[in-house]
Amino acid sequence: MSDQISLFPEENKTNYQQINLPHSDIKFYPQFLDSVTSDNIFEKLKQEINWQQEYIKIYGKENPVPRLTAWYGDRGYSYTYSGITMNPESWTETLLLIKHKIETIANVKFNSVLLNFYRDGNDGVAWHSDDEKELGKNPVIGSVSFGGKRRFSFKSRDKTESQKYDLNLGNGDFLLMKGETQSYWYHQIPKTKKTVFPRINLTFRVIYP
Ligand SMILES: O=C(O)CCC(=O)C(=O)O
């Protein structure tokens, strides 16, 4: 991993691809974690995380969120996501290991992580931006994926623009979103009819009280 020839030595000898969308700062680090490590982390997280089935009210009707979720982090930072307020569970060793690894690249200290478990192609996340006010202006979001590969799409928040960008996020891939990205772009994990393996995604965040 870190002994690969680096195209960007200033970024900690880890190769990345800059995703070139206007008003964004998106860096993609394919296979940031090697596949054996990532397989182990997937199994570990599947077992140890306190996965929840959450519900959101749409027109007065409770609907299951199409994925399992969990929220871990420093004590005292609660978080509201799609109308659900979550209190964080305490960091596990596995989560801290990943957190420390990406903090050296992202140059921030993350204090929380939202976890998503996509069981199959019927699970996904609809178009949204990670722009909740507790994330502050221009949030840094560190996203690490494990297990099955899924499509991750960006589309402009400006309805007069039609720009879209698709990426595949696979086992051990790291995606770092910074700057104006959340103000100008939506993202989603579309549901798919294709057969896909279960996938776990972690989005590390900095929450301001
Ligand atoms: O699963 C992913 O890659 C994205 C998850 C996401 O966008 C979120 O939790 O806000």
Ligand SMILES: [Fe+2]
């Ligand atoms: Fe998101």
